[in-house]
Amino acid sequence: MKKIKSIAALSLAFLMMAGMAGCANTSGGDGSDGNAAAGGEAGTTAAAGGDTGAASSGEIKEFTAFFAVPGNELNSDNRVQNAIAEKIGAKCKETWLTGQTAEEAIGVMIAGGEYTDFIVGSSGSTTLIDAGALIPIDQYWDNYPNVKNFYSEAEWNQIRNEDGHVYIIPQFGNVYMYDTGTIHNDEAFWIQTRVLEWAGYPKIETLDEYFDVIERYLEANPTMEDGTPNIGYEILTDDWRYFCLENAPFFLDGYPNDGCCIVDETTHQAIDYNTTPTAKRYFQKLNEEYKKGIIDPETFTLNYDQYIAKLSSGRVCGMVDQHWNFQDAENAIKQQGLDNCTYVPVGVVIDKGIEERYHSESALDATGGIGITVSCDDVEGAMKFLNDLLDPEILTLRNWGQEGVDYLVDENGLFYRNEEMRKNAVDQAYLNANMCPYSYFPNYEGMNHDGINACNANNQPSEFFEALPEPVKKCFEAYGVQTYTQMLNPSKENSPWFPMWSYSNAFTTETPWGLAKVNMDEVKHEYLPKVVISEDFETAWNEYLTVYNDRCDTEAYLNALTEEVQRRIAIAEGN
Amino acid sequence: MGNPFNAEKKQTISLKQFKNQKVLILLSIPFIIYVIIFCYVPLGGWLMAFQNYKPKNGLLHSQFVGFDKFEFLFSNDQFLKVIRNTLAMGVINLVLGTVTAILFAILLSEFRFNRGKKLVQTISYLPHFLSWVIVTGIVFDVLSTENGIVNELLVNLHIIDKPFNFLADPKWFWWIVGFANVWKETGWNSIIYLAAITSISPDLYEAASIDGAGRLAKIWHITLPGIKPTFFILLIMNIGNVLNAGFEVQYLLGNGLVQSVSQTIDIYVLKYGISQADYSLGTAAGIFKSVVSLILIVIANQLAKKMGEEHLF
Numbered sequence: 001m002k003k004i005k006s007i008a009a010l011s012l013a014f015l016m017m018a019g020m021a022g023c024a025n026t027s028g029g030d031g032s033d034g035n036a037a038a039g040g041e042a043g044t045t046a047a048a049g050g051d052t053g054a055a056s057s058g059e060i061k062e063f064t065a066f067f068a069v070p071g072n073e074l075n076s077d078n079r080v081q082n083a084i085a086e087k088i089g090a091k092c093k094e095t096w097l098t099g100q101t102a103e104e105a106i107g108v109m110i111a112g113g114e115y116t117d118f119i120v121g122s123s124g125s126t127t128l129i130d131a132g133a134l135i136p137i138d139q140y141w142d143n144y145p146n147v148k149n150f151y152s153e154a155e156w157n158q159i160r161n162e163d164g165h166v167y168i169i170p171q172f173g174n175v176y177m178y179d180t181g182t183i184h185n186d187e188a189f190w191i192q193t194r195v196l197e198w199a200g201y202p203k204i205e206t207l208d209e210y211f212d213v214i215e216r217y218l219e220a221n222p223t224m225e226d227g228t229p230n231i232g233y234e235i236l237t238d239d240w241r242y243f244c245l246e247n248a249p250f251f252l253d254g255y256p257n258d259g260c261c262i263v264d265e266t267t268h269q270a271i272d273y274n275t276t277p278t279a280k281r282y283f284q285k286l287n288e289e290y291k292k293g294i295i296d297p298e299t300f301t302l303n304y305d306q307y308i309a310k311l312s313s314g315r316v317c318g319m320v321d322q323h324w325n326f327q328d329a330e331n332a333i334k335q336q337g338l339d340n341c342t343y344v345p346v347g348v349v350i351d352k353g354i355e356e357r358y359h360s361e362s363a364l365d366a367t368g369g370i371g372i373t374v375s376c377d378d379v380e381g382a383m384k385f386l387n388d389l390l391d392p393e394i395l396t397l398r399n400w401g402q403e404g405v406d407y408l409v410d411e412n413g414l415f416y417r418n419e420e421m422r423k424n425a426v427d428q429a430y431l432n433a434n435m436c437p438y439s440y441f442p443n444y445e446g447m448n449h450d451g452i453n454a455c456n457a458n459n460q461p462s463e464f465f466e467a468l469p470e471p472v473k474k475c476f477e478a479y480g481v482q483t484y485t486q487m488l489n490p491s492k493e494n495s496p497w498f499p500m501w502s503y504s505n506a507f508t509t510e511t512p513w514g515l516a517k518v519n520m521d522e523v524k525h526e527y528l529p530k531v532v533i534s535e536d537f538e539t540a541w542n543e544y545l546t547v548y549n550d551r552c553d554t555e556a557y558l559n560a561l562t563e564e565v566q567r568r569i570a571i572a573e574g575n
Numbered sequence: 576m577g578n579p580f581n582a583e584k585k586q587t588i589s590l591k592q593f594k595n596q597k598v599l600i601l602l603s604i605p606f607i608i609y610v611i612i613f614c615y616v617p618l619g620g621w622l623m624a625f626q627n628y629k630p631k632n633g634l635l636h637s638q639f640v641g642f643d644k645f646e647f648l649f650s651n652d653q654f655l656k657v658i659r660n661t662l663a664m665g666v667i668n669l670v671l672g673t674v675t676a677i678l679f680a681i682l683l684s685e686f687r688f689n690r691g692k693k694l695v696q697t698i699s700y701l702p703h704f705l706s707w708v709i710v711t712g713i714v715f716d717v718l719s720t721e722n723g724i725v726n727e728l729l730v731n732l733h734i735i736d737k738p739f740n741f742l743a744d745p746k747w748f749w750w751i752v753g754f755a756n757v758w759k760e761t762g763w764n765s766i767i768y769l770a771a772i773t774s775i776s777p778d779l780y781e782a783a784s785i786d787g788a789g790r791l792a793k794i795w796h797i798t799l800p801g802i803k804p805t806f807f808i809l810l811i812m813n814i815g816n817v818l819n820a821g822f823e824v825q826y827l828l829g830n831g832l833v834q835s836v837s838q839t840i841d842i843y844v845l846k847y848g849i850s851q852a853d854y855s856l857g858t859a860a861g862i863f864k865s866v867v868s869l870i871l872i873v874i875a876n877q878l879a880k881k882m883g884e885e886h887l888f
Contacts, residue, residue, distance in 0.1 A: 099708075101850060103849065103850035103851065103852070104845060104849050104850050107848070107849030107850055107851075107852055107854075108849055110630050110852070111630070111849065111854065113630070124852075127852045130629070130630075130631060130852075131629075131630035131631055131852075132630070132631040133630075237830065237831045238830070242831060297720050297738070297740055298719065298720050298721065298740060300743055300830055300831060300832050301715075301740060301742040301743050301830050301832070302830075303827075303830075306715065508851060508852060508853070509847065509851045509853050509856075510853070514851075518851065522653070522834070525831040525834060526831050526832065526834050526835055528831070529743075529830075529831050529832045530832060533743065533832075551652075
């Protein structure tokens with residue numbers, strides 16, 4: 001009996017050990033198998049390089065991608081995704097940032113050493129390159145003309161890393177033919193059309209005027225039609241999204257979105273926008289409005305989801321935000337038929353006479369883009385996928401959808417949509433199930449490759465105007481404009497150093513200026529809300545300044561930025 | 576009472592005993608291997624704390640910097656604040672958690688109807704299985720200034736005249752976390768005390784009744800002493816966990832206004848170690864936390880030993 005027991009125990013123990021060893025074995029085996037397969041496939045795809053025809057093998061490759069930005073996950077049986085896969089023989093499963101910051105998500109991936117095939121690091125891009133996580137794309141691109149010619153040689157040179165290789169492809173800001181921009185996708189003070197309509201479409205130029213209109217509207221209309229109380233103004237301060245509170249001062253002073261600083265146009269010095277007289281006046285105004293109850297008392301404790309939920313209800317009259325940050329809320333508002341609660345941008349400045357620069361031309365952000373990781377077993381296949389996605393036919397599928405289902409074509413070749421198609425285009429559930437823009441893969445802006453249509457429906461002037469909610473059309477008419485961008489000043493030519501945030505995003509705590517930035521963020525994130533909700537503004541503001549000057553080495557920070565400004569100017573001048 | 580944790584006298588194992596226990600020893604081998612692989616091998620990563628670790632160079636080729644990272648940590652006001660927060664919330668959780676669990680277990684054991692007792696017990700430990708994301712969502716709703724039940728109640732009772740945003744006030748944050756923990760874990764924590772109470776011999780209660788003890792007297796003189804050993808063992812183990820004051824709840828409930836009281840060591844590690852890609856600094860903070868936990872657990876154990884109570888080692 002005893003013997004049986006001990007044999008049983010022994011064999012059990014042995015089994016468990018075998019199990020563990022087995023795990024190790026198979027994983028090792030996987031690696032080598034994967035490599036072999038990659039080698040084999042590399043051969044075949046290289047031979048078929050540049051061929052965008054139907055999938056040769058009939059088997060559909062599936063890549064994975066992680067984007068360190070928030071986004072909507074597509075359904076697995078997405079209609080257009082399958083249509084594209086049938087044509088090019090590959091698809092990509094996209095995952096997005098949820099509940100983390102980009103740096104956290106990327107940091108965890110690097111610590112684990114395992115990546116998706118494609119990756120967009122967002123503000124963690126530099127970290128990815130430094131960690132050796134990306135493969136040099138320029139070593140592979142000779143067979144893939146769409147990728148290689150996506151930018152000019154000069155532009156690629158801006159993107160090249162210090163070691164001379166190209167690791168990322170910036171996806172945005174590449175305009176084909178000319179810019180048709182109708183939508184202001186960036187930051188502005190936004191205001192609901194119902195507020196403007198009620199006030200008789202006044203000209204709003206300054207911060208005081210902006211809040212004055214909202215105040216008067218709230219007084220006359222404390223609730224919505226169904227009785228829910230209106231909210232005057234909302235400020236999002238959740239984690240990295242607290243730009244909705246802190247970066248308005250440079251816009252109010254008439255500077256473009258350099259993100260981390262103001263750059264003086266004549267002296268080319270970086271200036272700290274956090275302590276300027278304008279900043280003080282802006283926060284003082286917010287403080288006043290908070291005390292009056294115009295600003296939501298809960299605003300500083302809301303997280304992003306709660307913020308979007310509040311905006312989606314249509315109750316919020318205005319806020320400062322990036323359009324892409326609240327687009328989901330806007331779609332939800334439209335879907336509920338609350339068309340007069342949608343937003344238009346206004347270019348608010350601190351004093352009359354300052355020229356606002358909220359709208360900037362797309363600028364090449366050389367430090368952010370999509371890369372192929374070292375975890376990708378089939379680099380040639382991945383390159384082919386990128387290349388195929390830039391094929392004119394596929395671009396139309398990505399941006400417009402399928403002909404006859406998502407858009408129609410008239411006798412002149414002009415794309416248009418019917419009422420139902422337009423309704424579908426703002427229904428998030430429908431979009432997730434049917435459309436596949438591969439939005440963080442390289443794409444062209446401006447015109448479609450047919451030279452007739454715009455790159456997508458939102459930018460097609462005729463289509464854009466048809467799809468506008470009635471109250472927005474009325475608003476545009478009242479102001480004598482046709483598009484959202486025209487609500488703001490036309491963009492000026494970008495300065496050679498623009499945008500500076502593409503430099504400061506790459507800071508790490510190892511440098512004094514990087515550490516200064518972390519400290520600045522921390523202090524601002526805590527003290528600016530305190531300033532806004534304080535009973536006594538002056539004391540709170542002085543406390544903020546004391547802590548700020550005490551903890552942040554702004555000198556190192558600004559010096560680093562000024563140096564980069566000089567460097568970029570020198571590059572632009574060709575020295 | 577027997578004391579399974581206590582091996583006061585050093586025993587030497589004879590060959591015969593070894594042979595007798597052969598099966599048990601064999602059975603334990605896989606678990607020893609498991610512990611080595613998953614608990615001790617990763618400790619090698621502690622090397623990072625003494626390096627300027629770069630993922631590209633790996634553990635073996637990164638530059639050694641000695642105690643630089645620790646020096647940075649302890650000269651950093653933020654880190655000192657973070658230690659304070661972690662300790663404060665850990666202690667609040669420990670005290671509130673233990674007291675409520677014992678009270679709840681005693682209340683439940685005094686319950687007369689068996690069926691109702693089971694129902695209450697089941698309902699009370701269900702929140703334990705909810706994720707913190709959901710629990711913090713509930714906390715947000717309860718404390719909301721728009722229709723939040725706490726504010727409605729306080730306003731209607733005329734204790735305050737307009738809704739108060741508890742989450743925006745640093746004074747309240749630790750307590751909100753503490754009570755969120757109580758709400759979530761009381762039922763679960765009381766299970767072990769309930770089990771201890773059940774194992775107290777009914778004879779003692781009967782004898783006490785005969786001697787004229789009332790309900791409270793029985794609780795005081797029989798139930799509480801009966802669960803004392805359980806209490807001390809759990810206390811020692813939980814003291815080792817004080818620095819694990821939590822991550823999710825503070826991360827999810829926190830906001831800019833309260834960040835100086837809401838950040839714990841774990842959040843600090845995430846922020847500097849992962850987000851800023853300073854893995855060495857993160858590791859150093861993690862080592863510090865482990866060492867302090869170890870010291871705390873030894874002190875608690877020695878104290879319990881001195882007081883002649885149940886102890887771990």
